[in-house]
Amino acid sequence: MNSDKVITEAEQSAKHFTGISAVGGLVRGPAWVLHIRQEEITYRVITQEQVADELARFHLALKETRAQITQLAEQVAEGVGVEEAGVFDAHLMVVDDELLIGAVEELVRESYICAEVAVNRVAQKYSAKFSAMDDAYMRERSSDILDIGRRVVRNLLGVADTIPSSFERPHIIVADDLTPSQTVTLPRGQVLGIVTDRGSVTSHTAIIARALGIPAVVGLRNISVAVRHGDEVLLDGDRGTVKVRPTAAEAADFEEAQRSRREWRIELGDVEEKSATTPDGHTIRVLVNADHTFDWQELSSPWCEGVGLYRTESLWLQLGRAPTEDEQVAAYGKAARAMKGRQVVFRVLDIGGDKSFGDVGEGGEEANPFLGLRSIRYLLREREVFRQQLRAILRVSTLGDVCVMYPMVCDLAELKEADALLQECKAELLGEGVAFNDKMAQGVMVEIPSAAIMASQLARHCDFLCLGTNDLTQYTLAVDRANENVAALYQPTHPAVLWLVRETIEAARDRKLWCSVCGEMAGDPLLAVLLMGMGADTLSMSPAAVPAVKYVISKTPYADARRLARAVARAGNGEQALEMCRDLILRTAPEALGVESNSSC
Ligand code: PEP
Ligand code: MG
Numbered sequence: 001m002n003s004d005k006v007i008t009e010a011e012q013s014a015k016h017f018t019g020i021s022a023v024g025g026l027v028r029g030p031a032w033v034l035h036i037r038q039e040e041i042t043y044r045v046i047t048q049e050q051v052a053d054e055l056a057r058f059h060l061a062l063k064e065t066r067a068q069i070t071q072l073a074e075q076v077a078e079g080v081g082v083e084e085a086g087v088f089d090a091h092l093m094v095v096d097d098e099l100l101i102g103a104v105e106e107l108v109r110e111s112y113i114c115a116e117v118a119v120n121r122v123a124q125k126y127s128a129k130f131s132a133m134d135d136a137y138m139r140e141r142s143s144d145i146l147d148i149g150r151r152v153v154r155n156l157l158g159v160a161d162t163i164p165s166s167f168e169r170p171h172i173i174v175a176d177d178l179t180p181s182q183t184v185t186l187p188r189g190q191v192l193g194i195v196t197d198r199g200s201v202t203s204h205t206a207i208i209a210r211a212l213g214i215p216a217v218v219g220l221r222n223i224s225v226a227v228r229h230g231d232e233v234l235l236d237g238d239r240g241t242v243k244v245r246p247t248a249a250e251a252a253d254f255e256e257a258q259r260s261r262r263e264w265r266i267e268l269g270d271v272e273e274k275s276a277t278t279p280d281g282h283t284i285r286v287l288v289n290a291d292h293t294f295d296w297q298e299l300s301s302p303w304c305e306g307v308g309l310y311r312t313e314s315l316w317l318q319l320g321r322a323p324t325e326d327e328q329v330a331a332y333g334k335a336a337r338a339m340k341g342r343q344v345v346f347r348v349l350d351i352g353g354d355k356s357f358g359d360v361g362e363g364g365e366e367a368n369p370f371l372g373l374r375s376i377r378y379l380l381r382e383r384e385v386f387r388q389q390l391r392a393i394l395r396v397s398t399l400g401d402v403c404v405m406y407p408m409v410c411d412l413a414e415l416k417e418a419d420a421l422l423q424e425c426k427a428e429l430l431g432e433g434v435a436f437n438d439k440m441a442q443g444v445m446v447e448i449p450s451a452a453i454m455a456s457q458l459a460r461h462c463d464f465l466c467l468g469t470n471d472l473t474q475y476t477l478a479v480d481r482a483n484e485n486v487a488a489l490y491q492p493t494h495p496a497v498l499w500l501v502r503e504t505i506e507a508a509r510d511r512k513l514w515c516s517v518c519g520e521m522a523g524d525p526l527l528a529v530l531l532m533g534m535g536a537d538t539l540s541m542s543p544a545a546v547p548a549v550k551y552v553i554s555k556t557p558y559a560d561a562r563r564l565a566r567a568v569a570r571a572g573n574g575e576q577a578l579e580m581c582r583d584l585i586l587r588t589a590p591e592a593l594g595v596e597s598n599s600s601c
Helices: 009-013 048-079 087-095 098-111 115-131 136-157 180-184 204-211 248-272 313-319 325-338 376-381 383-395 412-432 449-453 455-459 469-477 484-489 495-510 525-534 543-555 558-568 574-588
Strands: 016-018 020-023 026-033 171-175 191-196 216-218 232-236 241-244 283-290 306-311 343-347 401-406 441-446 464-467 514-517 538-541
Touching: 020 204, 026 191, 026 248, 048 087, 048 098, 048 115, 048 136, 087 136, 098 115, 115 136, 171 232, 180 204, 180 313, 191 204, 191 232, 204 216, 204 283, 204 543, 216 232, 232 248, 248 543, 283 543, 306 325, 306 538, 313 325, 325 343, 325 383, 376 383, 376 412, 383 401, 383 412, 401 412, 401 464, 412 441, 412 455, 441 449, 441 455, 449 455, 449 469, 449 495, 455 464, 455 495, 464 495, 469 495, 495 514, 495 525, 495 574, 525 538, 525 543, 525 558, 525 574, 538 543, 543 574, 558 574
Parallel strands: 026 171, 171 191, 191 216, 283 306, 283 538, 306 343, 343 401, 401 441, 441 464, 464 514, 514 538
Antiparallel strands: 016 241, 020 216, 026 232, 232 241
């Protein structure tokens, strides 16, 4: 919660917002507001006659709170474990605490203030008292009290704190922030757009939204305060702007913009079917980033050349627990079968950082979860989880061109350890008489600067390299990829990042390995051309980005892209490099930048 933020009256009544464009697209619809902040509780005085009704409201909210916590406990007991569900016992004790209930009733009865203000005051007061206690157990109760207080207030105000599994009609989700697990479980086809106070282009939430094709604007700071449940919202994911409660003229302008955007998408339609070939005959592979939640029937169509990044962790995030080996075989097998022999690169569990469930990858104890027990580090410690996953991938390896990829590798030792376990799994399966592809390719994700610097060494021990530019940018520039406050510093075109990208591509080429790029950079038409010019032979991106990238490649001569890569290598900073990319696309495919092709550029 952002209770530490000061929200001005002007912000509360603001109607126009500019944030960070995370996923393109224009959508219009009613808001579904998640969470409430303390600042939204309005002080309301009641009359003596209203006291009984106010107390009844309070008790109804308590009853709802009790039911919600019981349901949550049941879900956790089923999905995670009975022991873990025990934490909710403490929450239920707070809901039933007579001292707290009595204190709220007294405020309503004696001071004639509305129930939500009374609950908030009592929760603040007792939470402060508990947090000052010596006993660690009692201190922990302090946050339980605050948590329950907020839940009761939300119930009193009728504000949602969860996303329902279905809506009566599609909505735009407005929230302080969404976690990757919330995003992955959004009701498909019913979420028009996402608008959040926090986040940035490469936060995992934005990536999942992009994969789902849901337009999103993030980093809007205080929008969740200004928007009310059901408010009409105009979301322009291309420009990163949001309008709330629009005037008729604003709505009409928006509709016009929506129409011309649709026309451009129709034009792109036929590019999708073709391979990505430049006018001078250079072809690169354009693959998709996907996970088990995708429409695999749609991806089995010929336009999809393969899967360059299958994010396996979505399975963990959606289930809220570790899937069994057989569940993994079922999910991975579905993807491999749909690809009918085309490539599928399964990235092993990339949990941690901002992706967590239960206490897995929670980073609760870690001051810097992005630098902590993430991805391969987690797997090399939890070897049984790793073993089951490698076995599952091997078991589907006979279904097509299946590859395995290790994320967050920082040195050769990690790659060797992963490989040793893979060989053990092969021996096990052999003993069990289970078929697998002994030659299944293994690759390394280059997303930590040390891996890029040592790319030639890594390339000698694997079959392919794949640049994870989202994390590579974050770790090279020491800029949190999910933090809107430093979003302007997050520059994939920064000379240092591009230097590492170039070194990695060249290391792969020297060993005649293929090198792909699967970070968000690959799906940005401007940067896709640069990456092609730098020598990347495969780009992998969210399916929604494929048509525009193929379009731009089909219009830009390879010779120009090579020249661009050479010029960019001399750029003094990230903005200059980006400008050079823009200049080229303005010449070759201006319509991709929303500029008419007959413009004077
Ligand atoms: C990356 O880091 O570039 C990447 C593709 O992985 P993720 O975004 O899932 O961390
Ligand atoms: Mg990554």
